[in-house]
Amino acid sequence: MPIRLKLIRLILAVFIIIICGNAHANETAQDAPEEVKKGTVTGRILLKDGTPLSWGQVMFYDYLSGPPPVPSRYERTPDISKTMDAEGRFKIEVPEGRYYIGAVKRLSGDRLGPPQEGDYIFRSLDEKGRPKEYSVQADKVLDVGTFTGAFQITDKELDERRITTALKGTIVNQEWLPVADAVVIAFTEPYLGKKPLFASNKSDKDGKYILPLTEGTYYLRVRNSFAAGPPEPGQIVGYYGEGTPTPVSIKDCEVIEGIDFQVVVFVGRGPAPRPAKAQEKE
Numbered sequence: 001m002p003i004r005l006k007l008i009r010l011i012l013a014v015f016i017i018i019i020c021g022n023a024h025a026n027e028t029a030q031d032a033p034e035e036v037k038k039g040t041v042t043g044r045i046l047l048k049d050g051t052p053l054s055w056g057q058v059m060f061y062d063y064l065s066g067p068p069p070v071p072s073r074y075e076r077t078p079d080i081s082k083t084m085d086a087e088g089r090f091k092i093e094v095p096e097g098r099y100y101i102g103a104v105k106r107l108s109g110d111r112l113g114p115p116q117e118g119d120y121i122f123r124s125l126d127e128k129g130r131p132k133e134y135s136v137q138a139d140k141v142l143d144v145g146t147f148t149g150a151f152q153i154t155d156k157e158l159d160e161r162r163i164t165t166a167l168k169g170t171i172v173n174q175e176w177l178p179v180a181d182a183v184v185i186a187f188t189e190p191y192l193g194k195k196p197l198f199a200s201n202k203s204d205k206d207g208k209y210i211l212p213l214t215e216g217t218y219y220l221r222v223r224n225s226f227a228a229g230p231p232e233p234g235q236i237v238g239y240y241g242e243g244t245p246t247p248v249s250i251k252d253c254e255v256i257e258g259i260d261f262q263v264v265v266f267v268g269r270g271p272a273p274r275p276a277k278a279q280e281k282e
Contacts, residue, residue, distance in 0.1 A: 102123045
């Protein structure tokens with residue numbers, strides 16, 4: 001397919017996804033109940049040495065939204081997060097339901113995505129080492145107490161992750177040059193506006209990425225960051241599929257390679273997109 005025609009199809013598809021996503025969001029908002037019942041969760045998170053996890057992000061993972069977070073195998077995107085105070089304390093309202101709880105303090109300042117070397121992480125586990133569930137009831141306060149166990153992740157620990165189920169590929173621009181620092185995000189629906197369930201590491205200088213996840217069927221997009229909504233002008237955008245987003249199905253303990261992307265720079269309404277900036281060759 002000629003590059004120009006492929007570029008036009010990609011641009012049209014992006015606009016269609018945005019329009020459909022907005023329409024879906026409006027329908028969902030109309031169908032949703034007028035009032036969501038919420039409860040309050042309070043607590044505090046400390047490092048192993050008792051130092052507060054100051055200004056970290058406490059994260060809540062809805063039990064019904066996906067698998068429990070297992071950082072040693074994959075990094076699930078939280079459904080709700082909030083910045084803790086200088087003492088590592090938090091107080092947050094969440095819809096009633098069942099949740100897993102974790103926390104992270106990223107040196108990069110990013111709010112979402114897999115932890116990197118030097119970041120501080122915490123996951124609340126039960127006595128068997130599995131993610132612990134917490135039940136939040138409407139109009140009630142759940143005090144989870146003080147957690148002690150957050151730690152700084154090392155490069156060795158990242159290398160020792162047991163990634164058994166993953167997608168791999170390369171991200172290039174319209175000139176077929178590799179795009180660095182891009183992120184592949186996985187959704188269970190093709191609509192924009194929904195939160196991604198999984199996010200890859202940032203692509204390297206050769207445009208290569210790896211996306212650990214769990215068994216399922218996913219729609220994949222490429223962005224500069226871990227945002228879920230419509231792209232902003234100047235951001236790169238791309239999706240997996242020819243002409244329309246194509247779902248990718250993966251089984252447990254399977255690694256699929258060759259899930260490649262060609263991206264454009266989204267400029268909004270205006271002139272045609274320009275090629276995404278590629279990593280300079282050494």
